[in-house]
Amino acid sequence: MAYSDKVLDHYNNPRNVGALDKRDPNVGTGMVGAPECGDVMKLQLRVDPGTGIIEDARFKTFGCGSAIASSSLATEWLKGKTLDQALTIKNTDIVNELSLPPVKIHCSVLAEDAIRAAIADYQKKNTAVAGQPVAQTV
Amino acid sequence: MQPENCWHCGHSPEASLFCRFCNTLQRPVPDYYRFLGLERKLHLDPDDLQQRFYRMSRLLHPDRYHRRTPTERQYSLEATAILNDAYRVLRDPVARAEYVLKELGFQIGEQRSKDVPPELLEEVFDLNMALEELREGDASVRPQLEEARKKFLNLQGEIDGRLEELYRRHDATGDRAALTEIRTILNRRRYVQNLVREVEKELV
The missing domain is CATH 1.20.1280 (Monooxygenase)
Structure with a gap:
């Protein structure tokens, strides 16, 4: 199967590969996987606490070219967005941008799941922190 | 799937590859366990499985049917193909479990x-x-x-x-x-x- 030029570009020059400190309260981490192909994808974002805007995003994916390209593209799109805007990114947007064939659609689903998992992790961390003083008064 | 009456003699069917009245080969239904005459167990004895496969291969072999009706020739080809798939899947413990899980309604391919x-x-x-x-x-x-x-x-x-x-x-x-x-x-x-x-x- 031939990959599209955009997939090859992201595969050969992946953007934002790496890791952020997952203990940082401003960092959300999403770890997702697709058992049918054995892929695993970690996607992280750091939110500027002042503006609520995603200032950095990183990924590391073990999987096929399409899975790597999908997560690379996702990190590019995340930067500069608010969390609400980030949640509007759909796997179909990734499919269209990368011209993924039907057998590779699950790679884009994985990237969407990773974005959602990272945001959920960030929100969980931050509501937990906000709830702390309340818990202490009990 | 609703079993059909025997296409050859019209008798109502038993769950079998052959009509129990006229012994004619029936339209094959791709049920791997039934093909090998096995109960739906996840643990299978590989030697027993192989014996069953050989026996069924002989019974269904297209060479046995070349003087029979076109319907039987066709069914023997289809049945042989299904039998080969059945043996390939059932002899592999992982593929076997996936087959059974899928049949029981577990999602296997498209998991999130x-x-x-x-x-x-x-x-x-x-x-x-x-x-x-x-x-x-x-x-x-x-x-x-x-x-x-x-x-x-x-x-x-x-x-x-x-x-x-x-x-x-x-x-x-x-x-x-x-x-x-x-x-x-x-x-x-x-x-x-x-x-x-x-x-x-x-x-x-």
């Missing part, structure tokens, strides 16, 4: 990450990271790669042992919780299998 335990993802991610570091090293990391392969193969062996235990538990009790656990372990196995493949790529 929520079906995968987070600890497993963490573990697989870390193993992949370690493997990647080794790969980037020079020839001196070869012993470590050999070590990693041994570790992954051991993991695979443990997984297979656990699967076999669960197969027997499920066969004895019909326990659906065992099936759920089997599915989780099959996912884990696929990840470990990928790691074995990746490390072996480096060792050739």
Whole structure:
């Protein structure tokens, strides 16, 4: 199967590969996987606490070219967005941008799941922190 | 599927490949266990399975049907193809369990990450990271790669042992919780299998 030029570009020059400190309260981490192909994808974002805007995003994916390209593209799109805007990114947007064939659609689903998992992790961390003083008064 | 009456003599059917009245080959239904005359057990004896496969191969072989009607010739071709698939799937304990799970309504192909335990993802991610570091090293990391392969193969062996235990538990009790656990372990196995493949790529 031939990959599209955009997939090859992201595969050969992946953007934002790496890791952020997952203990940082401003960092959300999403770890997702697709058992049918054995892929695993970690996607992280750091939110500027002042503006609520995603200032950095990183990924590391073990999987096929399409899975790597999908997560690379996702990190590019995340930067500069608010969390609400980030949640509007759909796997179909990734499919269209990368011209993924039907057998590779699950790679884009994985990237969407990773974005959602990272945001959920960030929100969980931050509501937990906000709830702390309340818990202490009990 | 609703069984059809015998296409040849019109008698109402029994669940069998051959009509029990006129002994004519029936339209084959792709039920792998039925093809091999087996109960739906997850644990199967490989020798018994092979004997059954040989016996059925002889019975269904297209050569036996070349003087028969076009319908029978066609059915024998179809049945032989299904029989070969059945043997390929049932003799492999992993493919067999996936087949049974799928038939019982478990999603196998299109799972989302929520079906995968987070600890497993963490573990697989870390193993992949370690493997990647080794790969980037020079020839001196070869012993470590050999070590990693041994570790992954051991993991695979443990997984297979656990699967076999669960197969027997499920066969004895019909326990659906065992099936759920089997599915989780099959996912884990696929990840470990990928790691074995990746490390072996480096060792050739």
